[in-house]
Amino acid sequence: MTKVGVVTFPGSLDDGDAREAIRFLGGEPVRLWHKDADLQDVDAVILPGGFSFGDYLRTGAIARFSPVMQGIRRFAEAGGPVVGICNGFQILCESHLLPGALIRNRSLRFVCRWVDIRVESPVSPLTAGVKTGTVLRVPVKHGEGQFVASVEDLARIEGAELVAFRYCAPDGSVDEVANPNGSAGSIAGIRNERGNVVGLMPHPEHAVDPDLGPVGGEPLLVSLLEHCMARAGS
């Protein structure tokens, strides 16, 4: 069974939900404690949502110094699939595993809402099994989810097709009305150049169980599990 590690930092909130989603979709979740650099031979790692260490200095700023992040850095360098959700995305940016940064929403208010996102690139563990252009309904819930980057970085992100997801209208068109936080280019998630590290603000783990609402997160996490199996098989 595919083993997916889910990191728990002090202040992680959606770690249990991420583990539950992996279990729901047939994977084996493994709890990774922030003090352990040993990743217990997992096939993939999820950095979950929350407010690691309270995020008092800056979102993700302290978590990146955790022992577990040293293990994750090595894992990523070896090509291991790493997914950062919400606070996990912020941590990946702070760790320079992904470009850019996430700042306060343009509204200056926390936003919890179901949104539509469009899959922009097949090159990531979350999207390898999903057709580009697919529109998925998933929730966001964050106060600091506005993606920003320098002009050069943004050009590089767009040029190298590092955008994994954009916020969009239900029909897939990208406009500012559908952008919940003011992110540059309506960017909801990005990947690294190698394509094994991906971060996104929306929460796919909260959109897999039809009893609770739409299931736009299911194809993404199924893709992750299948991607891991394909890697293990090759």
Place this chain on the structure above:
Amino acid sequence: MTDEEYQAVVGTLGREPNRTELAMYSVMWSEHCSYKSSKVHLRTLPTEGPQVLVGPGDDAGVVDIGDGMAVVFKMESHSHPSAIEPYQGAATGVGGIVRDIISMGARPIALLDPLRFGPLTDERNRWLFGGVVAGIGGYGNCIGVPTVGGEIAFAEAHSANPTVNVMCVGLASADGLVPSRADGEGNLLVLMGATTGRDGIGGVSVLASATLEEGGEDNRPSVQIGDPFTEKLLIEACLELIEKGLLVGLQDLGGAGLTCASSETAARAGTGVDIDLDAVPLREEGLEAFEILTSESQERMLAIVSPEQLGDVLNVCREWGLHAAVIGSVVGDGMVTARKDGEVVAVVPAKSLADEGPEYERPLSPMPAPPAATDPSTLTVSLREAFFEVLGAPNIASKRWVFEQYDSIVQGGTVAGSGGTDAAVIRIGGSGRAVAVSSDGNGRYGALDPYLGAAHAVAEAARNVAVTGARPLAITNCLNFGNPERPEVMWQFAESIRGLSDACRAFDTPVTGGNVSFYNESGGSAIWPTPVIGMVGLLEDHRRAVPASFPQEGLAVYLLGETQPEFGGSEFADVVLEEVAGTPPALDLAKESALLAVLQEAAGAGLMASAHDCSSGGAAVTITEACIAGDVGVTVELPGDQLTALFSESASRAVVSVASGDTMAFEELCQRHGVPAAHIGETGGFGIAFVGAFGVTTAEARTTYETAIPNLLAG
């Protein structure tokens, strides 16, 4: 503290209290902690039933939901601090109520925040509203507990004194509850969590025990500052300690701080405690004994631990990065003894502090009868205009601006959360069961008739739970009132208690606890008597939870209950006639019980596609909300006089949609319970058509409904 209260202390101690002891008594015997004005009335409430595992008097109430599981819940007020510093006042309210739930041994699974403000046309009210909502979100979103509900209302009477109530629901195993008792001589007191500082010395207890007058901002230092990150660590550490069976007892530190936690746990166990104040981790140097004993620094819990398990307890705290210090031990003499710098600084009987506070039977005097209501048929506006006025009234309009600032989905249990539902539905992992939770109160009804206002609040809460298909189990409450030393206010309180009692008895939903918040007034002008009810219900199968919105086209729409011309205290009277006058709608508790039974049975049999409580704003609003949330049109023909049919707020009604194959069974069920069920129309079409009155498109209704509050906030 009054002279008589001081003399009572001297009588108990057999000597004059020293300064430290006096400080301990003055916080513990404050209105906030001792319930001295309300106790005689609270005793008349029904508190027992087979479902009740823990009733009033503990940190929170507990009800049995079967399968060895228990729901723990409690509501509290944080109005006074929020009036001074809205963000921190509301944030620390959330923190406090969450700790009440943890201290029973339960994992917090849901928060609800009933709020009352003055009109948003006023700038200060907008500041209070924005600050309170941001504070609730800022704290709740950081601790991983979903905020799933809480109704919001606006009225001039709440301008000077906003009402900020917080409710938390938790889940525990019925045999894993942790007592808030300091049992076992020789056991150790372990203080966990944040360090103790000067912030909030006598904060809640002092603030909430007197009225705020001009210049209340000077009280800002009395408002505590919240640290949700530490709270999250406290939650996880406490739950791990409970799961590992390492605790003898557990209590949170809230109002009156260490004095309250130590004396209450000792009094409950019939023991005493010996506390070494030098062992309390301090945030700053030089705190005096009375400051350490009464500080209301947030995010602290007191654990009672056996010496053999101390090592394991400290290890768990260390793993979570949480301060933990042994600050004393349980003793057998029944006294709270505090030492500092090697000397005894206070020795007082625990029971005297915790249980033997003063008790007053304050004078009552009925308030003057409210003004007579205008006859609504003299109205000159059209039904259509009146409809848009009511739909866009802040009390009715969408609260999206608020609930989108709350994380309502964390923990993966929210079947129905904020927005478009009458009650939140939270499934209980793995069991298939779910709890339905609602908070309700109706200020206008209470202002016109406090007895009916309270009874209506219970009835609406029960109905809101029942429309989801759940069986109402029990209530908690927060009773928000003015100055109890005024006979009129005390009469309102007594009448409200009478209304609560009657309704709770009728629905078999006992009171498991709650909170009384007095002194919500300034300059002689009190808030409306506002009893807020938090109702918990049980759904056997969360997949049978009934939504409030119309799910599809082609369904038969029914209006259950009887409609009379009852406009007293209605939303229509408030916004169209611009008055709060007359008498509130009548409430027949037997008819309400019959409706509750129909809703539960119909849901259990899968006969209802949707069910929505019909209350504020009348049937017009109920039907429109079901259309907007479901994005489905409707054509209905309401019987009788259209003004009454659309806007009357007659009690004990609901709007239900039923699939065509189920209508006969549904009608038969209603008939069996004696509940009138009028088949008023069908779902479908582009708009909302009230045949014989007017029609609107769903889009224009949505625009009015969704933009009203953002427009007001834009100034």
Place this chain on the structure above:
Amino acid sequence: MGFAGVEDVRVGKHIELTIEADDEAAALDSVRRIAEQVLSNPVIEEYRILESEATGR
């Protein structure tokens, strides 16, 4: 809110560090490294080191 004449607003964090080092230059060097690597994120923030004061410990 009734405050006129405000043309621009900047919000920042003021962080005080006490450093043990051989001399002022070494202390400033550690402060600079801490500021770059932990206290600020160059993508969205910039930092300035304001002043130093020897405590003589």
